[in-house]
Amino acid sequence: MTAQTASVAAEAAAILGRLGVAPALYTGGSLISRSPVTGEETGRLPVATPNDAEAAILRAEAAFKAWRLVPAPRRGELVRLLGEELRATKADLGRLVSIEAGKSVSEGLGEVQEMIDICDFAVGLSRQLYGLTIATERPGHRMMETWHPLGVVGVITAFNFPVAVWAWNAALALICGDAVIWKPSEKTPLTALATQAILARAVARFGAAPEGLAQLLVGAGDIGAALVDSPKVALISATGSTRMGRIVGPKVAARFGRSILELGGNNAGIVCPSADLDMALRAIAFGAMGTAGQRCTTMRRLFVHDSVAEALVPRLKKAWETVSIGNPLSSQALVGPLVDKHAFDAMQAALQAAQALGGKVTGGERVSGIAGDAAYYVRPALVEMPAQVGPVLEETFAPILYVMTYRDFDAVIEAHNAVGAGLSSSIFTTDLREMEVFLSAAGSDCGISNVNIGTSGAEIGGAFGGEKETGGGRESGSDAWKGYMRRATNTINYSRELPLAQGVVFDI
Ligand code: UN1
Numbered sequence: 001m002t003a004q005t006a007s008v009a010a011e012a013a014a015i016l017g018r019l020g021v022a023p024a025l026y027t028g029g030s031l032i033s034r035s036p037v038t039g040e041e042t043g044r045l046p047v048a049t050p051n052d053a054e055a056a057i058l059r060a061e062a063a064f065k066a067w068r069l070v071p072a073p074r075r076g077e078l079v080r081l082l083g084e085e086l087r088a089t090k091a092d093l094g095r096l097v098s099i100e101a102g103k104s105v106s107e108g109l110g111e112v113q114e115m116i117d118i119c120d121f122a123v124g125l126s127r128q129l130y131g132l133t134i135a136t137e138r139p140g141h142r143m144m145e146t147w148h149p150l151g152v153v154g155v156i157t158a159f160n161f162p163v164a165v166w167a168w169n170a171a172l173a174l175i176c177g178d179a180v181i182w183k184p185s186e187k188t189p190l191t192a193l194a195t196q197a198i199l200a201r202a203v204a205r206f207g208a209a210p211e212g213l214a215q216l217l218v219g220a221g222d223i224g225a226a227l228v229d230s231p232k233v234a235l236i237s238a239t240g241s242t243r244m245g246r247i248v249g250p251k252v253a254a255r256f257g258r259s260i261l262e263l264g265g266n267n268a269g270i271v272c273p274s275a276d277l278d279m280a281l282r283a284i285a286f287g288a289m290g291t292a293g294q295r296c297t298t299m300r301r302l303f304v305h306d307s308v309a310e311a312l313v314p315r316l317k318k319a320w321e322t323v324s325i326g327n328p329l330s331s332q333a334l335v336g337p338l339v340d341k342h343a344f345d346a347m348q349a350a351l352q353a354a355q356a357l358g359g360k361v362t363g364g365e366r367v368s369g370i371a372g373d374a375a376y377y378v379r380p381a382l383v384e385m386p387a388q389v390g391p392v393l394e395e396t397f398a399p400i401l402y403v404m405t406y407r408d409f410d411a412v413i414e415a416h417n418a419v420g421a422g423l424s425s426s427i428f429t430t431d432l433r434e435m436e437v438f439l440s441a442a443g444s445d446c447g448i449s450n451v452n453i454g455t456s457g458a459e460i461g462g463a464f465g466g467e468k469e470t471g472g473g474r475e476s477g478s479d480a481w482k483g484y485m486r487r488a489t490n491t492i493n494y495s496r497e498l499p500l501a502q503g504v505v506f507d508i
Pocket of ligand 1: 114160161165239294295296297455456457458459
């Protein structure tokens with residue numbers, strides 16, 4: 001072990017210590033956690049068994065039964081306290097995100113800010129769980145909707161946003177009156193332990209939360225399966241690959257449970273003749289290379305109009321050739337490591353397939369000399385493709401941007417939509433007509449459509465998620481809270497008659 005790698009594990013332990021995580025939770029167990037920054041081991045975590053999951057579900061069910069009776073604004077107070085605790089621990093948790101997910105310092109802190117933002121949003125929402133009052137056709141009647149807590153919510157998260165996605169779900173679920181059980185990615189269990197400890201501080205200050213209201217289960221796929229299969233888990237909110245969603249979705253549906261699926265993306269940008277190219281360049285660079293291409297919103301395809309290709313593509317290539325790549329903990333580099341060897345191999349396979357189909361690759365090679373052989377740093381790849389074929393149609397969770405040119409606007413919209421995923425999209429134009437068509441019913445078919453900004457980096461205030469193979473779920477802002485509650489339609493007769501709807505007569 002080099003001094004540098006020893007310090008990553010030691011720093012993680014120091015952060016966990018400051019946050020109040022007992023060493024027994026990350027030493028002596030069978031799940032080995034590693035930092036992609038150096039590839040070194042950072043912990044050995046005891047894992048939950050399916051029996052533990054069953055017990056957790058029962059505890060959560062009991063907690064739900066008590067929590068659903070607590071007034072929503074009071075539930076909001078717990079989430080307000082969580083936001084305060086996150087503010088106080090932002091530097092430590094952000095650093096741990098960088099250690100465990102390999103993000104730059106700024107992106108690690110940004111992830112915690114996203115948690116704080118959703119807490120603020122949820123606190124306000126706790127006084128706004130509005131139902132409609134609806135005109136009834138019967139005299140002396142009133143009709144309304146009431147939103148009630150739903151039940152136990154199982155939250156399954158991915159490595160790339162190891163804590164923010166939990167917060168999107170937990171902050172809403174808690175103000176909605178639900179109990180939460182979290183199964184984090186096996187690649188990022190330490191940030192989950194840290195987050196749970198921060199939550200415990202808020203719970204202690206709140207004082208009256210039922211035991212088992214928000215639990216964490218560190219474990220393998222069998223824990224996710226236990227949540228997915230349990231009829232006591234009313235909602236599964238799962239983030240990950242489309243492959244995972246194809247398993248989870250039908251299983252939850254088969255027991256008539258509810259699911260929010262946030263799956264793969266194959267997000268594209270379109271650069272039109274009138275685009276502000278300086279702005280487009282920066283937006284594309286962050287969208288495609290930020291977080292080392294490991295966001296579900298990462299820009300993976302780019303369509304450039306013929307007339308601006310010569311002005312833009314060489315500048316993009318230059319940015320790809322020169323972007324700083326380095327240890328996110330000890331440098332200001334913009335691009336950190338891939339999560340593991342598997343991600344590196346998948347990237348190389350995609351690049352080879354693209355080359356075999358006529359792709360011209362800039363970058364993409366492994367960058368050595370940063371932190372030893374067990375870490376996988378790569379130069380992001382820009383691939384000029386003759387057509388949208390092969391790996392261009394798939395999500396490879398790595399920094400590869402496939403660049404294609406186009407001539408006809410209608411045809412490029414068709415090409416844009418001709419992939420399985422439907423998460424995020426953007427157009428770079430100053431032409432009002434192009435912009436409006438892109439945002440219209442005939443335009444982008446994605447859940448997120450942007451103008452003159454990239455595909456990634458969405459704010460929490462909007463509903464987050466996408467269509468088609470992205471799974472159709474919506475999380476975080478707007479009215480996504482409705483997914484965490486059940487709706488009751490209430491009709492009240494305050495008259496002395498019993499008129500039937502639709503004019504039906506039934507006189508006995
Ligand atoms: C994800 O990659 O799963 O819009 C979430 C973004 C972030 C969230 C990404 N706010 O890029």
